[in-house]
Amino acid sequence: MFTKKTLVATAICTFIATAAVAVTGTYCYFRFSRYDVVAQARNLIREHYVDQLSDEQMDKMNDYAISAMVASLEDPYSYYFDATTFDFYEESTKEEYVGVGITVSYNAEQNQMVVISPTDGSPAQKAGILPGDVVTQVDDMTVTQDSYNDVVDHIRGEGAAAGTSVKIHVLRDGEEKVFDVTRDVIPVDTVSYKMLDENLGYIRISEFKHGTVDEFSEGLESIQASGAKGLIIDLRSNPGGYADSVLQMTDMLLPKGTIAYLEDNKGKKQYFYSDADHLALPMAILVNEGTASASELMAGSTQAYGAAKIIGKKTYGKAVGQSPYMLTKDTAIYLTNARYYTPKGECIDKKGIMPDIEVDLPDELKSKLTTLEPSQDDQLRTAVETLYDEIQK
Numbered sequence: 001m002f003t004k005k006t007l008v009a010t011a012i013c014t015f016i017a018t019a020a021v022a023v024t025g026t027y028c029y030f031r032f033s034r035y036d037v038v039a040q041a042r043n044l045i046r047e048h049y050v051d052q053l054s055d056e057q058m059d060k061m062n063d064y065a066i067s068a069m070v071a072s073l074e075d076p077y078s079y080y081f082d083a084t085t086f087d088f089y090e091e092s093t094k095e096e097y098v099g100v101g102i103t104v105s106y107n108a109e110q111n112q113m114v115v116i117s118p119t120d121g122s123p124a125q126k127a128g129i130l131p132g133d134v135v136t137q138v139d140d141m142t143v144t145q146d147s148y149n150d151v152v153d154h155i156r157g158e159g160a161a162a163g164t165s166v167k168i169h170v171l172r173d174g175e176e177k178v179f180d181v182t183r184d185v186i187p188v189d190t191v192s193y194k195m196l197d198e199n200l201g202y203i204r205i206s207e208f209k210h211g212t213v214d215e216f217s218e219g220l221e222s223i224q225a226s227g228a229k230g231l232i233i234d235l236r237s238n239p240g241g242y243a244d245s246v247l248q249m250t251d252m253l254l255p256k257g258t259i260a261y262l263e264d265n266k267g268k269k270q271y272f273y274s275d276a277d278h279l280a281l282p283m284a285i286l287v288n289e290g291t292a293s294a295s296e297l298m299a300g301s302t303q304a305y306g307a308a309k310i311i312g313k314k315t316y317g318k319a320v321g322q323s324p325y326m327l328t329k330d331t332a333i334y335l336t337n338a339r340y341y342t343p344k345g346e347c348i349d350k351k352g353i354m355p356d357i358e359v360d361l362p363d364e365l366k367s368k369l370t371t372l373e374p375s376q377d378d379q380l381r382t383a384v385e386t387l388y389d390e391i392q393k
Helices: 039-047 055-071 085-090 124-125 148-156 210-227 242-252 293-304 380-390
Strands: 019-025 028-033 077-080 096-099 102-107 110-116 133-140 166-170 173-181 183-188 191-194 200-205 230-234 257-263 269-274 281-285 309-311 319-329 333-342
Touching: 019 110, 039 055, 039 200, 055 077, 077 085, 085 148, 085 333, 124 173, 133 148, 166 309, 191 210, 200 210, 200 380, 210 242, 230 380, 242 257, 242 269, 242 293, 257 293, 281 293, 293 309, 309 380
Parallel strands: 200 230, 230 281, 281 309
Antiparallel strands: 019 028, 077 333, 096 183, 102 110, 110 133, 133 166, 166 173, 191 200, 257 269, 257 333, 319 333
């Protein structure tokens, strides 16, 4: 069972209104302290605008102001959720939803909506959308910083019924491609497992949800009961998920020690530990450009211990965590609040994890990971050969 050294933080917020007013002719000059100027601007507009503002207009003003503050961070993983997008966020945490099955982020610096990965077996994956594709347009909606939330809502929001189609335009290596994708119910079955032969077990993890821990534990028990002498864990095109899930799962793979630690903006650290009980089998972990966030934590921690060989392509490079902070009952700021580090103290954010053995796949096969035969999958074949070399030592 993984354990953690808990951080306790106490936040005290004090609001002091210190405004001085100087009147010269028809001009009013307001001097405000740095931290209350936004609230004062809101009050100024409400009190002095030529028309009376309705509650709806004031709510809209709040939405625009908070959204702009979060956007100014230029952080692709921090968002403001208004009432509409908060509903979408809550929907995305469910075990199934209607959509096309892609995880995306918005890069404000480059003004790009980037595909982190498609969901296994999803309409997007079947259509051929790949990790790293840059979404430029959805139907007649051009992707910009202002339209990003609307575009995402168009794909998965109200009216996005199963069986309806959406046209997704992407840039891939400078070439424009257009995909007609039919929305469907996307079940989040996150773990599958099997024996590749009498010696090697294979576990595929597509995402880290709350139910993934139990599914993974069942997979480990099954392949060990089948006599596995080695294990391949497939994290390719896994966009991440819940930190508590990946920490519990990584604990099953590592000996006693540090799994990872988080560090906040004050330099305070929160450590997560594994116990002595762990899987004592040679392991290989498959990764690619769509292996991100929580899946990089598992790959990076096992690599740091020498517990697994990492095989495939350099990973996405996301080593920051986010939490939702509620503002009202239906609005929130989803904010990046910590970086995580491997047991060796390395932060792979914006760098990714370099595999121990680098093996690529052709683009036409990357969208078929779950249906490839081992003979077609050079990354999987390399993992099999690597583990057999380990077993025979």
